[in-house]
Amino acid sequence: MAMTGSAPGDSPLTFGVEEEFLLADTRSRAAAPRAAEVIADARPVLGPRVQGEFFASQLEIRTDPASTSAGLRAQLASGRQAVAAAAARHDCLLVASATALLTRHPLPITDAPRYREIARHVGPLATGAGGGELSGLHVHLGTFDRAEALRLSHRLRPWLPVLQALMVNSPFADGRDRNCASWRALQYGQWPTVGPAPVLDERGYDALADRLVTDGTVLDRRMIYWYARPSEHLPTLEIRVADVNADLDATLLFAVLLRGLASSLLYEAERDAPAPDVTDAQLAAAHRQAALHGLRGTGVDPSGTSRPMIQLLHLLLRRSTPGLEAHGDLAEARSLLGAVLANGTGAERQRVFHRRHGSLHHVVDGLAALTARA
Numbered sequence: 001m002a003m004t005g006s007a008p009g010d011s012p013l014t015f016g017v018e019e020e021f022l023l024a025d026t027r028s029r030a031a032a033p034r035a036a037e038v039i040a041d042a043r044p045v046l047g048p049r050v051q052g053e054f055f056a057s058q059l060e061i062r063t064d065p066a067s068t069s070a071g072l073r074a075q076l077a078s079g080r081q082a083v084a085a086a087a088a089r090h091d092c093l094l095v096a097s098a099t100a101l102l103t104r105h106p107l108p109i110t111d112a113p114r115y116r117e118i119a120r121h122v123g124p125l126a127t128g129a130g131g132g133e134l135s136g137l138h139v140h141l142g143t144f145d146r147a148e149a150l151r152l153s154h155r156l157r158p159w160l161p162v163l164q165a166l167m168v169n170s171p172f173a174d175g176r177d178r179n180c181a182s183w184r185a186l187q188y189g190q191w192p193t194v195g196p197a198p199v200l201d202e203r204g205y206d207a208l209a210d211r212l213v214t215d216g217t218v219l220d221r222r223m224i225y226w227y228a229r230p231s232e233h234l235p236t237l238e239i240r241v242a243d244v245n246a247d248l249d250a251t252l253l254f255a256v257l258l259r260g261l262a263s264s265l266l267y268e269a270e271r272d273a274p275a276p277d278v279t280d281a282q283l284a285a286a287h288r289q290a291a292l293h294g295l296r297g298t299g300v301d302p303s304g305t306s307r308p309m310i311q312l313l314h315l316l317l318r319r320s321t322p323g324l325e326a327h328g329d330l331a332e333a334r335s336l337l338g339a340v341l342a343n344g345t346g347a348e349r350q351r352v353f354h355r356r357h358g359s360l361h362h363v364v365d366g367l368a369a370l371t372a373r374a
Contacts, residue, residue: 012067012068012327013141013142013259013262013263013323013327014065014066014067014141014142014143015065015066015072015139015140015141015255015258015259016062016063016064016065016066016072016139016140016236017062017063017072017075017076017137017138017139017140017251017255018060018061018062018063018137018138018139018140019060019061019062019076019079019080019096019135019137019244019251020053020058020059020060020135020136020137020244021058021059021060021061021083021094021095021096021135021244021371022057022058022094022095022096022097022100022133022135023035023038023057023058023059023087023090023092023093023094023095024092024093024095024100024102024364024368025091025092025093026088026091026092026093027091028102029093029101029102029360029361029364029365030100030102030103030104031055031057031058031100031102031103031104031133032057032091032092033055033056033057033108034056034057034087034090034091034092035052035053035055035056035057035058035059035110036052036056036110037090038059038083038086038087038090038092039051039052039059039086041086041089041090042082042083042085042086045082046061046078046079046082046083048062049061049062049063049064049075049079050062050079050082050083052110052112053110053135054109054110054115054118054119054126055107055108055109055110055133056108056109056110056111057100057103057108057133058110058133058135059083061076061079061080061083062079063075063076063079065140068327068328069252069255069256069327069328069329069332072252072255073248073252076248076251076252076374077248077374078374080094080096080248080371080372080374081372081374084368084371084372084374093364093365093368094368094371094372095246095364095367095368095371096135096169096244096245096246096367096370096371097135097169097170097244097246097346097350097364097367098134098135098136098169098170098182098183098184098243098244098346099132099133099134099135099170099172099173099174099178099183099184099187100132100133100173100174101172101173101174101175101360101363101364101367102174102175102360102361102364103132103133103174103175106127107126107127107132107133109126109127117219118219118223121218121219121223122191122192125187125190125191126191132173132174132187134170134184134187134188135184135243135244136184136188136240136242136243136244137167137242137243137244137245137251137254138238138239138240138242139238139239139242139254139255139258140231140234140236140237140238140239141236141237141238141239141258141259141262142231142234142235142236142237143235143236144230144235144236144237145235146202146205146230147201147202149230149231149236149237150200150201150202150205150230151269152228152237152262152265152266152269153197153226153228153229153230153237154199154275154276155265155266155268155269155275155276156228156239156261156262156265157196157197157199157228157276157278157283158276158278158283158286158299158300158301158302159261159302159312159316159319160196160227160228160239160241160283160287161241161283161286161287161289161290161299161300161309162290162299162309162312162313162316163239163241163242163254163257163258163316164182164185164227164241164242164243164287164290164291165181165289165290165293165294165295165297165299165309165313165345166242166250166253166254166257166294166295166313166340166345167241167242167243167245167250167254167345167346168181168182168185168243168290168291168294168295168345168346168347169182169243169244169245169246169345169346169347169350170182170183170184170185170243170346170347171183171347171350171351172350172354172360172363173187175360177354180291180292180293181290181291181292181293181294181345181347181348182243182290182291182294182347183291184243185243185287185290185291186288186291186292188225189287189288189291191225192217192218192223192225193212193217193218193223193224193225193226194225194226194227195226195227195284195287196226196227196280196283196284196287197226197227197228197229198226198280205230209221209224212224225240226240227239227240227241227287228240228241237262239258241287242254243346245346246346246367246368246370246371247340247343247346247349247370248373248374249336249339249340250336250340250345250346252336253333253336253337253340256324256329256332256333256336257316257317257320257324257333257337259323259327259329260320260321260322260323260324260327260329260330260333261316261319261320261323262323263320263322263323263326263327264319264320264321264322264323264324265319265323267322267323276302276303277302277303277304278300278302278303278304279304282300282304283300285300286298286299286300289309290309293309294309294345294347294348295309295310295313295345296309296310297309299312300312301315313337317333317334317337320333350363350366350367353366
């Protein structure tokens with residue numbers, strides 16, 4: 001990482017995004033297991049940027065690493081547009097919701113050896129009642145070696161519940177109001193290893209990862225699903241805490257804030273600023289607050305003090321300011337954040353749409369229209 005000994009932004013920190021989407025049938029609005037056909041249709045345009053996912057009604061669109069927010073936004077938009085068009089040709093809507101609002105059981109697992117193996121390993125956590133398709137948004141930060149990625153993971157820990165709260169987008173699932181802001185977070189949190197990343201150095205990471213595989217907690221290191229994890233196939237730190245959002249600007253805001261915050265925290269670390277003093281129990285409670293209440297919940301600051309999420313969000317923006325300024329993103333971050341706060345989180349917008357129209361079919365339509373508006 002070229003940040004050592006330099007001010008934030010002396011060498012741009014690259015970032016990339018992976019968005020998981022659902023396909024909904026244009027007539028029933030239920031999740032439709034046609035991802036293979038839609039991917040094949042979109043691949044001549046997007047190549048390997050569009051991939052299959054765990055469920056046959058789900059796919060993933062990836063960006064290449066970007067050095068500017070404009071470059072990242074262009075890739076996000078082109079990916080959504082290409083796949084939405086392909087979905088329409090197969091009587092589907094492309095829907096960015098972190099849960100399927102309407103689905104059919106049994107849930108269709110993608111016919112691939114690894115996904116079948118994972119389904120056997122986690123059993124009803126993936127396919128049982130109340131589960132449903134879950135779709136996340138993952139951001140890769142880097143380039144880092146493993147030691148650098150783990151140091152950054154440690155400093156990011158108290159801020160991830162705040163960013164999770166900003167991105168909540170799954171109040172409904174499987175035809176029901178789940179009385180929360182992120183049903184995905186509550187369901188996914190039951191999977192093995194999903195949760196705050198432990199504080200580890202490189203040797204500790206290797207020892208723990210090997211133990212998790214040996215004792216059967218996970219099949220392999222790729223099944224370590226901490227909220228911040230060193231990627232096993234890329235030289236990056238992968239952040240896995242967010243719901244996918246229909247509003248592309250919310251996705252861009254999340255990525256821009258993460259990069260700005262990471263740059264600022266790395267600069268602080270180089271100058272021996274104190275590391276966060278937050279326990280795993282405090283973090284688990286803060287993540288649950290984010291899942292239940294979004295920005296109306298309570299989180300924890302780096303000193304371990306409880307604070308309202310909305311207050312922590314403004315603290316995060318201030319803490320990120322040096323990195324945002326260095327990458328030329330400060331004005332855009334403020335503008336995007338202002339729009340999200342004015343319009344509401346994804347979960348709040350889904351609830352407003354449901355109250356207005358009274359039907360989950362209409363919520364699916366609204367999400368699909370916003371997803372395709374890239």
